[in-house]
Amino acid sequence: MKHHIFNASLATLVAAMPAAAHYGMIIPSDPMISQEDGRSVALTMSFSHPFELDGMTLETPVAFSVTHEGASTDLLGSLQDAKVMGEPGYTLDYPLERPGTYIFAMEPQPYWEPAEDAFIIHYTKTYVTAYGDDEGWDTELGLKTEIVPLSKPFGLWEHNVFQGIVKMDGAAVPYAEVEVEFFNDGAGAIAPDALMITQTVKADAAGVFTYAPPSDGWWGFAALNTADYTLPQNGEDKAVELGAVIWVHFEEWTGQ
Amino acid sequence: MDRTVIRAIALACCVIAAPFGAAAHQLVVFASVDCEAVTVEAKFSSGRVTQKGDVRVLDGENNLLTTLPLQSDGTARVPLDSVDHSSGLVIEVDTGSHDNYWIVTPEDIARKCGS
Numbered sequence: 001m002k003h004h005i006f007n008a009s010l011a012t013l014v015a016a017m018p019a020a021a022h023y024g025m026i027i028p029s030d031p032m033i034s035q036e037d038g039r040s041v042a043l044t045m046s047f048s049h050p051f052e053l054d055g056m057t058l059e060t061p062v063a064f065s066v067t068h069e070g071a072s073t074d075l076l077g078s079l080q081d082a083k084v085m086g087e088p089g090y091t092l093d094y095p096l097e098r099p100g101t102y103i104f105a106m107e108p109q110p111y112w113e114p115a116e117d118a119f120i121i122h123y124t125k126t127y128v129t130a131y132g133d134d135e136g137w138d139t140e141l142g143l144k145t146e147i148v149p150l151s152k153p154f155g156l157w158e159h160n161v162f163q164g165i166v167k168m169d170g171a172a173v174p175y176a177e178v179e180v181e182f183f184n185d186g187a188g189a190i191a192p193d194a195l196m197i198t199q200t201v202k203a204d205a206a207g208v209f210t211y212a213p214p215s216d217g218w219w220g221f222a223a224l225n226t227a228d229y230t231l232p233q234n235g236e237d238k239a240v241e242l243g244a245v246i247w248v249h250f251e252e253w254t255g256q
Numbered sequence: 257m258d259r260t261v262i263r264a265i266a267l268a269c270c271v272i273a274a275p276f277g278a279a280a281h282q283l284v285v286f287a288s289v290d291c292e293a294v295t296v297e298a299k300f301s302s303g304r305v306t307q308k309g310d311v312r313v314l315d316g317e318n319n320l321l322t323t324l325p326l327q328s329d330g331t332a333r334v335p336l337d338s339v340d341h342s343s344g345l346v347i348e349v350d351t352g353s354h355d356n357y358w359i360v361t362p363e364d365i366a367r368k369c370g371s
Contacts, residue, residue: 035359099286132356133284135303 021179021198022111023050023220024058024124024245025084026104031154031249033096033130041128043092043104046084047111050183050220051197055085063107064090067141069100099133105141110231110240119231122222122243127153142170145244147178147223150208158216158250165207166223166244172207176223180211183218183247216252220245283354287347289336291369294360296332298349305330309351316343326351341365 029042047058064076079090096102105125113120123143134155140148150163166176180199182189191197203209203223213219223244230237282301287294294313298306309326313334321339326332326349339345345360 039364098288099284131284131286131358132282132301133286133299134301 021049021181021222022056022113022120022122023048023181023222024106024108024122024243025050025183025220026106026124026126026247027183027218028104028126028128031126031128033128035131039097040093040095041102041130043094044082044084044089045079045091045106046087046089047108047122048085048087049181049197050185050218051181051189051191053085053184055087055089057087058084058089059109059111061090061106061108063105064092065105066094067103067105067139068098069136072141075104096128096130099131099135100129101134101136101139102128102130103136103139103141104128105143107143112233112238113241116241118239118241119233120241120243121227122245124243124245124247126247129154140167143244144169145223145225145242147221147244147246149246149248153246153248156248156250157253159212159214159253160250161210161212162219162221162248162250163208163210164221164246166203166209166225167207168225168242168244173203173223173225174205174207176203176207176209176225177201178203178209178211179222179224180213181220181222182213182215183220185218187215187217189215213250216250218247218249220247281354283349283351283356285347285349285356285358287345287358287360289360289365289368291336291365293336294334294345294347296326296334296347296349296358298326298330298351298356300354306349306351306354309349312348312350313339314346314348315340316346318346321345336365 025046027044033041048055065072065074079092082089082091103125107123110119110121123145137152138149145168147164166173178201201209201211225242227240227242231240285298287296296311307328311324311326311332313321315321324332344362346357348357
């Protein structure tokens with residue numbers, strides 16, 4: 001893999017480093033389904049550390065839906081149990097009846113993270129286009145917190161920039177912090193420093209962030225903010241980290 | 257879904273499609289099917305409805321079965337009993353400056369007919 005091996009000699013060092021960011025994940029078999037690909041898309045849902053391929057248990061989500069042409073459909077009952085990165089997750093084969101952009105979104109159960117003394121809820125989504133029609137690629141779902149794409153979230157070459165607006169309750173979040181992580185599935189990327197497993201960018205005053213990946217593959221963007229409410233844990237009110245997660249695929253450049 | 261069939265038809269169609277160039281506003285062609293007819297839809301990638309164009313219907317062996325005009329709402333209807341669809345259908349839409357196609361496989365028809 002031409003871009004993925006950063007520094008193989010430091011692999012053992014990195015392996016000893018603490019785990020990086022938690023990510024909700026929705027990974028489609030293909031973000032751009034053509035008619036030659038068939039009439040459906042296969043989705044894999046997990047909760048993990050994607051760079052290190054370190055799986056965690058994804059409990060039954062609170063909600064899982066698809067939105068197409070402005071209509072949302074509840075798919076929670078269609079999820080199939082699966083092992084993802086060695087831990088419980090879900091899969092789904094979803095038929096694509098018509099052209100356009102399908103946005104798959106998941107609200108997980110609050111995850112208690114003792115190390116952070118807080119709950120984590122990652123509102124996770126990804127965009128799939130069907131049959132050459134990209135209409136709806138900039139759809140805002142109205143989630144509690146959400147990254148609304150300014151760049152079309154598919155059909156991007158590696159090294160293209162991806163831009164999005166971080167929103168909370170429908171309003172842009174100035175200077176929001178956005179963590180970025182590569183889904184290191186089969187790529188063999190090795191980070192020379194733990195700081196390079198999860199990179200961080202900040203949005204500007206309008207809540208807009210920009211990132212250009214070094215390689216093709218799936219990249220996860222997680223905008224993290226603290227909720228304006230708490231949840232109880234052992235009789236105490238604990239903070240809740242709300243993550244707006246979007247998974248975007250970048251395609252390998254085919255030129256010289 | 258029988259991808260072999262889809263790809264075989266697609267390959268045959270590409271021979272026709274290859275000479276046409278893609279432009280900035282691509283033509284998006286889709287066809288849905290039920291037990292009675294194929295409904296063809298065409299629009300530009302900008303979202304505008306394609307108001308004029310020719311719809312050519314070919315069989316899986318690339319034989320032209322019929323040609324009909326696109327309606328002003330960007331649709332056309334092909335009754336299934338008017339064409340031999342046993343090997344699938346290739347639906348081409350050609351506006352003169354843009355073109356694209358959709359493949360209706362025998363499995364598409366069988367699935368919608370519940371057989």
